[in-house]
Amino acid sequence: MSMLEQYFSTDWASMTTHDWAGLIVTVLVFFGMLITFYLALRPSKRKELEEQKYKILNDD
Amino acid sequence: MDTTAKPQYDDGVVKYLTVGATVFLVIGTLVGTFAAAQLAWPVLNFDIAEITFARLRVIHTNTVIFAFGGMTLMATAFYTVQRTNGVRLWSNGLAWWTAILFTIGLLATVTSIGLGITTGKEYHEQEWPIAIAIALVWTLYTFNFILTIASRNKETHSHVYVSNWFFMGMMIAITYLYVINGLAIPVSLFQSYPLFGGVQGAMIQWWWGHNAVGFFLTAGFLAIMYYFVPKQAQRPIYSYRLSVIHFWALMFGYVWLGAHHLQYTALPDWTGSLGAVISLAMIIPSWGGALNGMLTLSGAWDRLRTDYILRFLIMSLAFYAMSTFEGPVMAAKSVNALSHYTDWTIGHVHSGALGWVAMVSIGAIYHMVMKLWKTEMYSMQLINIHFWLATIGTVFYIVAMWVSGIMQGLMWRAYDEYGTLAYTFAESVSAMHPYYVMRTFGGFIFFLGAVVMLYNIVMTIRTAEARSANKVESLA
Numbered sequence: 282m283s284m285l286e287q288y289f290s291t292d293w294a295s296m297t298t299h300d301w302a303g304l305i306v307t308v309l310v311f312f313g314m315l316i317t318f319y320l321a322l323r324p325s326k327r328k329e330l331e332e333q334k335y336k337i338l339n340d341d
Numbered sequence: 342m343d344t345t346a347k348p349q350y351d352d353g354v355v356k357y358l359t360v361g362a363t364v365f366l367v368i369g370t371l372v373g374t375f376a377a378a379q380l381a382w383p384v385l386n387f388d389i390a391e392i393t394f395a396r397l398r399v400i401h402t403n404t405v406i407f408a409f410g411g412m413t414l415m416a417t418a419f420y421t422v423q424r425t426n427g428v429r430l431w432s433n434g435l436a437w438w439t440a441i442l443f444t445i446g447l448l449a450t451v452t453s454i455g456l457g458i459t460t461g462k463e464y465h466e467q468e469w470p471i472a473i474a475i476a477l478v479w480t481l482y483t484f485n486f487i488l489t490i491a492s493r494n495k496e497t498h499s500h501v502y503v504s505n506w507f508f509m510g511m512m513i514a515i516t517y518l519y520v521i522n523g524l525a526i527p528v529s530l531f532q533s534y535p536l537f538g539g540v541q542g543a544m545i546q547w548w549w550g551h552n553a554v555g556f557f558l559t560a561g562f563l564a565i566m567y568y569f570v571p572k573q574a575q576r577p578i579y580s581y582r583l584s585v586i587h588f589w590a591l592m593f594g595y596v597w598l599g600a601h602h603l604q605y606t607a608l609p610d611w612t613g614s615l616g617a618v619i620s621l622a623m624i625i626p627s628w629g630g631a632l633n634g635m636l637t638l639s640g641a642w643d644r645l646r647t648d649y650i651l652r653f654l655i656m657s658l659a660f661y662a663m664s665t666f667e668g669p670v671m672a673a674k675s676v677n678a679l680s681h682y683t684d685w686t687i688g689h690v691h692s693g694a695l696g697w698v699a700m701v702s703i704g705a706i707y708h709m710v711m712k713l714w715k716t717e718m719y720s721m722q723l724i725n726i727h728f729w730l731a732t733i734g735t736v737f738y739i740v741a742m743w744v745s746g747i748m749q750g751l752m753w754r755a756y757d758e759y760g761t762l763a764y765t766f767a768e769s770v771s772a773m774h775p776y777y778v779m780r781t782f783g784g785f786i787f788f789l790g791a792v793v794m795l796y797n798i799v800m801t802i803r804t805a806e807a808r809s810a811n812k813v814e815s816l817a
């Protein structure tokens with residue numbers, strides 16, 4: 282096994298419930314981030330979001 | 342009916358919290374300076390248990406973080422939530438109860454620590470009765486904040502401004518982290534044993550510990566930044582979309598960092614590696630946020646020459662950027678092997694605490710004082726003096742700790758030709774003396790700045806009415 286393969290090799294059989302819970306949460310968070318980035322950065326949303334920043338300038 | 346009239350806000354409680362925060366800044370930095378002097382000249386412990394370094398250090402951290410920082414967060418949250426949503430507080434009475442009970446909780450914390458009553462858990466030293474009371478008060482604060490947002494007019498204020506998101510994220514995260522880390526079995530009124538032991542206990546403790554930094558001292562103060570920088574600069578934040586990304590990246594990312602406090606301990610190795618990797622990844626949103634704040638001034642940088650309050654706010658962002666670069670570097674295992682347990686950590690903490698947290702708060706407090714008492718500051722020149730005292734004090738403090746920390750780390754790991762340690766621990770302690778003196782000096786200068794601020798604010802409040810009457814007369 283190369284160094285790289287060795288580094289990434291996982292003994293799936295010995296994963297505990299905690300390990301699985303952690304893995305699933307990590308992967309979900311990763312996709313959650315991707316979705317958020319897409320939602321915030323898509324060009325069609327630009328005007329709507331950037332408008333918000335002017336509102337506070339006259340709030341008092 | 343005058344439809345152009347600005348809405349009335351509940352500002353009494355904000356005034357109380359703003360002045361309270363300033364008073365606690367003075368007390369907290371005074372205690373910090375005295376604790377720093379004790380490290381330089383141990384005779385200052387006077388053999389009096391209540392004021393030995395061990396207790397004063399914890400009194401210092403609780404006073405600056407929870408009393409000064411907490412009151413600043415409450416004042417700014419109550420101030421901004423009303424203005425960004427165009428409504429009064431959901432309950433002004435509840436806000437007053439929150440503020441008064443929080444003050445009592447803080448005094449109880451500090452007194453109990455002085456008496457030697459502590460759980461021994463960093464940033465969670467309160468024994469169970471005080472901890473439960475504080476958690477309840479915090480919940481009242483969160484509840485009132487969220488209901489104020491919910492009570493806004495959804496037609497005129499359909500969108501909730503980003504500073505509110507940061508505040509809410511901070512409130513919710515701090516509630517669950519504080520409660521879980523505090524789970525304990527009481528055995529008497531002032532003693533309890535934590536539910537988690539051994540390595541789990543350490544992990545839970547630093548899950549809370551680092552998030553006290555990540556949510557309390559960062560997300561909450563970013564909320565302050567996203568409101569007060571644009572207001573003081575009178576320009577909109579550079580990019581609203583970047584602020585949205587900044588928010589979600591912090592919320593998703595920060596909770597993973599705690600393990601970087603436990604490198605090379607009994608924790609599984611991968612946990613520390615995960616903590617280090619996510620720490621390094623956090624440089625990206627943190628710098629994005631810092632740039633977002635700073636670039637708000639693009640095209641108007643000359644304002645920094647004349648607006649001393651803006652200087653505090655922008656300087657705080659420079660320190661935010663610096664410490665969010667330094668932190669991830671220190672989380673990397675090879676650097677951590679040198680820096681951990683040394684004064685470098687203390688230097689890092691204070692570049693964030695003095696440079697970022699204190700300076701952004703100071704800027705916001707000056708801004709609020711003028712708005713709340715509807716007047717200019719008593720002396721702008723004193724704000725300028727404060728700015729230089731705070732900046733020079735911070736630089737002295739952190740440079741001293743960098744030199745001392747790196748020297749300590751190198752001395753501890755130096756071997757001679759026979760493979761034995763080159764220095765005894767006591768030798769490393771005595772080598773620190775000049776840097777401890779320098780840190781005390783830096784801290785003292787910073788403390789003087791806080792005194793100048795308190796004086797300026799008290800004079801502003803005392804002369805506010807007379808000055809606005811004069812103004813009206815001269816206009817008439």
Ligand code: HEM
Binds near residue numbers: 376398781783787
């Ligand atoms: C005049 C200003 C200040 C001085 C002289 C000062 C001094 C000190 C000293 C002597 C310690 C103990 C260091 C050790 O154990 O070796 C300390 C720890 C600490 N201070 Fe300050 N401090 C100041 C302001 C602040 C502020 C404004 C904050 C937060 C907003 C803060 C947050 C902390 C924290 C979190 C620690 C614990 C660090 C750790 O455990 O790694 N300090 N400070």
